[in-house]
Amino acid sequence: MKEEANPEGITVKKDDDFSEWYTQIVQKAELADIRYNVKGFIVFRPWSVLAMDRMSDLMECELQRKGHLPVLFPAVIPESNFKIESKHVEGFLPEVFWISEVGSEGKKLEEKLALRPTSETAMYKVYSQWVRSWRDLPLKIYQRCQVWRYETKATRPFIRSREFYWIESHDVFATKEDAVKQVKEDMETTENVIHEKYCIPFLFFERPEHDKFPGAVHTYAADTMMPDGRALQLPSTHLLEQNFSKPFGIKFVDKDEKEKYAWQTCYGPCISRIFAAVVAIHGDDKGLVMPPEISPLQVIIVPIYNTKNRKEILKKAEQLMKSLESACIRVSVDDRENYTPGWKFNHWELKGVPIRMEIGPRDIKNKEVVLVDRSTGKKKKVKEKDIIKSVDKSLEKIQVYLMKKADKYFSDNLHTAKDKDDLKKILDEKGGFVKIEWCGDIKCADAIKEETTGGVMRGTLFGKKEKASGKCIWCGKPANQTVYISKQY
Ligand SMILES: [Zn+2]
Numbered sequence: 001m002k003e004e005a006n007p008e009g010i011t012v013k014k015d016d017d018f019s020e021w022y023t024q025i026v027q028k029a030e031l032a033d034i035r036y037n038v039k040g041f042i043v044f045r046p047w048s049v050l051a052m053d054r055m056s057d058l059m060e061c062e063l064q065r066k067g068h069l070p071v072l073f074p075a076v077i078p079e080s081n082f083k084i085e086s087k088h089v090e091g092f093l094p095e096v097f098w099i100s101e102v103g104s105e106g107k108k109l110e111e112k113l114a115l116r117p118t119s120e121t122a123m124y125k126v127y128s129q130w131v132r133s134w135r136d137l138p139l140k141i142y143q144r145c146q147v148w149r150y151e152t153k154a155t156r157p158f159i160r161s162r163e164f165y166w167i168e169s170h171d172v173f174a175t176k177e178d179a180v181k182q183v184k185e186d187m188e189t190t191e192n193v194i195h196e197k198y199c200i201p202f203l204f205f206e207r208p209e210h211d212k213f214p215g216a217v218h219t220y221a222a223d224t225m226m227p228d229g230r231a232l233q234l235p236s237t238h239l240l241e242q243n244f245s246k247p248f249g250i251k252f253v254d255k256d257e258k259e260k261y262a263w264q265t266c267y268g269p270c271i272s273r274i275f276a277a278v279v280a281i282h283g284d285d286k287g288l289v290m291p292p293e294i295s296p297l298q299v300i301i302v303p304i305y306n307t308k309n310r311k312e313i314l315k316k317a318e319q320l321m322k323s324l325e326s327a328c329i330r331v332s333v334d335d336r337e338n339y340t341p342g343w344k345f346n347h348w349e350l351k352g353v354p355i356r357m358e359i360g361p362r363d364i365k366n367k368e369v370v371l372v373d374r375s376t377g378k379k380k381k382v383k384e385k386d387i388i389k390s391v392d393k394s395l396e397k398i399q400v401y402l403m404k405k406a407d408k409y410f411s412d413n414l415h416t417a418k419d420k421d422d423l424k425k426i427l428d429e430k431g432g433f434v435k436i437e438w439c440g441d442i443k444c445a446d447a448i449k450e451e452t453t454g455g456v457m458r459g460t461l462f463g464k465k466e467k468a469s470g471k472c473i474w475c476g477k478p479a480n481q482t483v484y485i486s487k488q489y
Helices: 018-028 046-065 086-095 120-130 176-195 271-282 310-326 341-351 361-366 384-412 420-429 442-451
Strands: 076-078 097-102 107-115 139-148 163-173 203-206 218-225 231-241 251-253 259-261 263-267 299-303 331-333 355-359 368-373 379-383 414-416 433-438 456-461 481-486
Touching: 018 271, 046 139, 046 163, 046 176, 046 271, 120 139, 120 163, 163 176, 163 271, 176 218, 176 231, 176 263, 218 384, 218 456, 231 271, 271 384, 299 310, 299 341, 310 331, 310 355, 310 361, 310 384, 341 355, 355 361, 355 384, 361 368, 368 384, 379 384, 384 414, 420 433, 420 481, 442 456
Parallel strands: 299 331, 299 355, 414 433
Antiparallel strands: 076 107, 097 107, 139 163, 163 263, 203 218, 203 456, 218 231, 231 263, 251 259, 355 368, 368 379, 433 481, 456 481
């Protein structure tokens, strides 16, 4: 059968014009509607919501496995809570949406309410009532919710908007050692879920002093790389130490009967933003390519029939679907009458479903089906009796293939610059993360950003001792840190 051109297909190549490709895929794969009439707010459509739900489920499952429990805190934070920790206020105040009045008469609220931009100041006020004794610790809690920030940078669907969906965990410990351990556990969670399930590679950087989370002692952020060589920040985990427990009064009576301030961490994987990385990194010129672990559907069955054999073939397709469902495979039959098989092929390729199963009259006679792998386009015939085994194996293979492919692109784009000009040249021509030596002076970091038109310091690589031995790439003074620079979203 001849496959007809898809009227709703993407018309640019990802490598030629990534920005336009991204705009088109968001619209044509029906991920979001950007026409909502509030600036910076978008409508998340079913296909992206289904995928993000799977992503959140996997993340929650991992958090719960590591002892976190879910809560749901109010979306509003009274101004008095919000202003308790001064650096936090300073950092977030410019981005807060406030609720100040109610009803039709413009009646003023007694106290202004912030729509949470993040929940430290909501939760920690309550934590100060929950934490009394060492027996209450550790307290490991998370919530899956949306937050609001008045972004002034240009917004892009999933990448940056004024409302986004995330999971935030906020943990309290009796000792600093336990808090430091939690930061490492958060990094392990990031690896287990974001790399292994979503197939998104990243590096953890310790952010420099001038780019920490407002109120944190240390900020560690996982950065991935988009297809245009610019970094996208994924989750960050923060060692808050006692910066919040002191102003919020989170203290406990320890085993030695002394009253002590608690130690805290927080971790915030932004699911809607990570979804942008999934779309951008795995997608190709035909559309999305979904990793099997998070695809809303893993198999789409497309029956190929005419008016005479329609009933028989649909019956077979339903049978196949039921048997795959019994093996916990997410599957559906596209039995829509008004569309040709070729149109359906294109449609599900655009949606990125990992496996297409074709079944026609000849296949029924031969007791077989055709499987098409979305990630490679490879086709194979499979005997009906081997279907479950074969589909399972293919899904596993696709998952590994996508991870390796993404890992390769990522490692191919790690560079080292030998001098100023080299740094500019790499950032302009290739992008990616560029390793440099730095003196530690913020003036050099600012000058780099200015003169490379947007090369931002990611920080030092976590967990790998990279000693600086030479001179600062910018000012020539002795370097004391090896850091990475990239352009960013
Ligand atoms: Zn310098």
